[in-house]
Amino acid sequence: MPAPDSKKTTANSSPTLIEIKDFNFYYGEKQALFNINLNIPYQEVTALIGPSGCGKSTLLRSLNRMNELIEGIRREGNILLEGQSIYDPKLEVISLRKRIGMVFQKSNPFPKTIYENVVFGLRIRGQSNKSRLDEVVEKSLKASALWEEVKDRLQDNALGLSGGQMQRLCIARAIATEPEVLLMDEPCSALDPVATAKIEALIHELKKDYTIVIVTHNMQQAGRVSDKTAFFYMGELIEFDETEKLFTNPSKKKTEDYITGRFG
Amino acid sequence: MKQKEKIIGEAYVWLSSLGLSLGILMVLGLLSLIVVRGLEVFWPKPVALLALQDGQEVLGEVVLKQEKRLQDTEEWQMFVGNKEVLGQSFRFVDVHQIQKESYPPEVLNIERREYGDAFGWPVKLVLKDKEYLPSNESFAKQLAQAKKSSLERWEKIEELEKDQIGKLNKKMESLRLEKKQIDPKEITNIKALEEKEALLQKKYETLASQARQLRDLQEEGYLELKNTKGSLQKIKVSQIVDYYYPNQLTTGDRLQRFFYQLGAYLSEDPREANTEGGIFPALFGTAVMTLLMTLIVVPIGVLGAVYLQEYAKPGILVRLVRIAVNNLAGVPSIVFGVFGVGFFVYMIGGTIDELFFSNKLPTPTFGTGGLLWASLTLALLTVPVVIVSTEEALSSVSQGIREGSLALGASKWQTLKRVILPAAAPGILTGTILAMARGAGEVAPLMLVGVVKLAPTLPINGTFPFIHLDQKFMHLGFHIYDLGFQSPDSEAAKPMVFATTLLLILLVLFLNLGAIWLRERLRKKYASARF
Incomplete structure (x- = not known):
């Protein structure tokens, strides 16, 4: 892990947690990512933006190796988490996913009770101590700002919650196992403005404890929630900078065209 | 233009609704026929006395009134x-022949152990040396008393002959096998066995003589009945199963009698080549066989489907397997029966006999049709149903929750066990219900692998090891076939065919309701999958 004084580097003001090095990614014959180099800083929110099909979700799903569920993929280059390759054959994908939680575009609570949803990650690791589980449920639901709304119906089916509540439950489920990184794949795209505002406020709170990488289509949202923004176009990383700088004074013409709405 | 299109579409809506109503109508028609004809059997009908022109008298229940073919007249x-x-228990009477129709109240309907029902006028009851006339006050009481004690004697005889002597026979059989295995040089051992055998033989003789005495007692006492031929019939009291005065019944009495006869039908053993008495063994056999089949088919089918859907790499082989499974569902069921005989009974059963029951050979134990082989054969027959519906249920579990589970660090097996299978459970149960319905209604393969016309004991009973997987059993479906097409008096068996069919349908319905109840409970618990 780079020393804290690496602040001097232009894009990175805080230490790097995830280092993406010369990363290429292919779906069969089709190349989706071209030579990506990106350092994701520790305990900040990094937004990945760009038009549809630009590879931002592919990159995000490479970070916890969820892409491996797809047939016929291939990659080149490497991704380091705290200096260790996530593709190291000695590293179990299961323990990697324990360190990197994920929230999906479409909320996907399990058809179980709210309680069982939150403790799922602990249960599959063999944790069955009731008081410990209770504690985690309360902590996670409080951290995801859902506790007050559901504390009296923890044993109800999670599918009875509203869309925004379900998404916050998924966040609670992801942070229950205390990962270091939280990946969010367009977490608000299926939500109404009120629920979106709640999630965005939550992201602000969570960045105190977690490193967050968020993919979003919504540029205003990227502006509101992120510290750093990476702009992708056609599988290439065009620009990566402080969010404020990227939105007000982009250094590349493509970025400017995109954020001013000339295409995309 | 638009208007015209709409009208064209409308016609198809009507057509589809017509198709549905036609289907429903046919099902309802069939069901109501079975329900009405099936329940009619237990309804006590009045007994008519018809005086004919030629001086004959006919006494009996009017079963059917119909137009006589090619003649402008009605016959009953x-x-x-x-x-x-x-000579025959049914006869046809031309309506124009009938001079007088009456319903004499003193006519007695007697259900007998042999020869079916008898109608007639009671003349006298002879018990030991005493005679009782119907006009005598104590006639009814004495008859009821005599019937009751003779029924008790029958139960005692059955207990003696079936249970106790049966157990003795088993012991003697095992002694005989022991003797066969002992080296003939070990004289002391043989002697000990022979002593034991003699002891058992003695016990047997006491029991047998007890049974004989009871049987002798059953010969005493008879009821004299006058029939339409004017002759007097002697009916032994021990032959009487039940009796009543059909023309004296009020509606309440009839209702009571209806439920009484229905209950007897459900709980008693069959008599008279299955055309009389109850069908409890067949009901029990069907239920046990279907449940055992379900226990076998569900794990096999679900595991197969899980492998096909979740683990196997999609490709030509998986597609071939899937096609093969679907085709298996179209194979005629008798083919499965033939396979069951060849593979399960002769190959597996024969091998089991050779390995574990060799001392009993040549009498087969598992090397002949039985409950286990029948259940296995039907499980094979219904496994495609379970595989197909489980695969469908698994594939309808959303990719989202699979990824959600994997992203939390769950392994594939954990995801399957904790998320996918619970979510797919209602769909799996739907498949189970279909498989049970198919299995319970199947007859043809069973005739080859274990069903019999009359099984002496139930497959689950009080003798060790309590569940007899090797035993032959009775089945409602086969019972229907046997009653309708193999019985000596098909006219007498006809109503029983309806009653048995009704019962088979009700049994399937009952088993399905159980599975549906379970499915609804699971659905409430895991409210995601919809089927």
Whole structure:
């Protein structure tokens, strides 16, 4: 892990947690990512933006190796988490996913009770101590700002919650196992403005404890929630900078065209 | 233009609704026929006395009134009973022949152990040396008393002959096998066994003589009945299963009698080549066989489907397997029966006999049709249903929750066990319900692998090891076939065919309701999958 004084580097003001090095990614014959180099800083929110099909979700799903569920993929280059390759054959994908939680575009609570949803990650690791589980449920639901709304119906089916509540439950489920990184794949795209505002406020709170990488289509949202923004176009990383700088004074013409709405 | 299109579409809506109503109508028609004809059997009908022009008298229940073919007249089908006297228990009477129709109240309907029902006028009851006339006050009381004690004697005889002597026979059989295995040089051992055998033989003789004494007692006491031929019939009290005065019943009495006869039908053993008495063994056999089949088919089918859907790499082989499974569902069921005989009974059963029951050979234990082989054969027959519906249920579990589970660090097996299978459970149960319905209604393969016309004991009973997987059993479906097409008096068996069919349908319905109840409970618990 780079020393804290690496602040001097232009894009990175805080230490790097995830280092993406010369990363290429292919779906069969089709190349989706071209030579990506990106350092994701520790305990900040990094937004990945760009038009549809630009590879931002592919990159995000490479970070916890969820892409491996797809047939016929291939990659080149490497991704380091705290200096260790996530593709190291000695590293179990299961323990990697324990360190990197994920929230999906479409909320996907399990058809179980709210309680069982939150403790799922602990249960599959063999944790069955009731008081410990209770504690985690309360902590996670409080951290995801859902506790007050559901504390009296923890044993109800999670599918009875509203869309925004379900998404916050998924966040609670992801942070229950205390990962270091939280990946969010367009977490608000299926939500109404009120629920979106709640999630965005939550992201602000969570960045105190977690490193967050968020993919979003919504540029205003990227502006509101992120510290750093990476702009992708056609599988290439065009620009990566402080969010404020990227939105007000982009250094590349493509970025400017995109954020001013000339295409995309 | 638009208007025209709309009208064209409308016609298809009508057509589809017509198709549906036609289907429903046919199902309802069939069901109501079975329900009405099936329940009619237990309804006590009045007994008519018809005086004919030629001086004959006919006494019996009017079963059917129909137009006579090619003649402009009506004929009645009468159930006259008294098979041993009249030769046939049914006869047809032309309506124009009938001079007088009456319903004499003193006529007695007697259900007998042999020869079916008898109708007639009671003349006298002879018990030991005393005689009782119907006009005598104590006649009814004495008859009821005599019937009751003779029924008790029958139960005692059955207990003696079936249970106790049966157990003794088993012990003697095992002694005989022991003797066969002992080296003939070990004289002391043989002697000990022979002593034991002698002891058992003695016990057997005491029991047998007890049974004989009871049987002798059953010969005493008879009821004299006058029939339409004017002759007097002697009916032994021990032959009487039940009796009543059909023309004296009020509606309440009839209702009571209806439920009484229905209950007897459900709980008793069959008599008279299955055309009389109850069908409890068949009901029990069907239920046990279907449940055992379900226990076998669900794990196999679900595991197979899980492998096909979740683990196997999609490709030509998986597609071939899937096609093969679907085709298996179209194979005629008798083919499965033939396979069951060849593979399960002769190959597996024969091998089991050779390895574990060699001392009993040549009498087969598992090397002949039985409950286990029948259940396995039907499980094979219904496994495609379970595989197909489980695969469908698994594939309808959303990719989202699979990824959600994997992203939390769950392994594939954990995801399957904790998320996918619970979410797919209602769909799996739907498949189970279909498989049970198919299995319970199947007859043809069973005839080859274990069903019999009359099984002496139930497959689950009080003798060790309590569940007899090797035993042959009775089945409602086969019972229907046997009653309708193999019985000596098909006319007498006809109503029983309806009653048995009704019962088979009700049994399937009952088993399905159980599975549906379970599915609804699971659905409430895991409210995601919809089927």
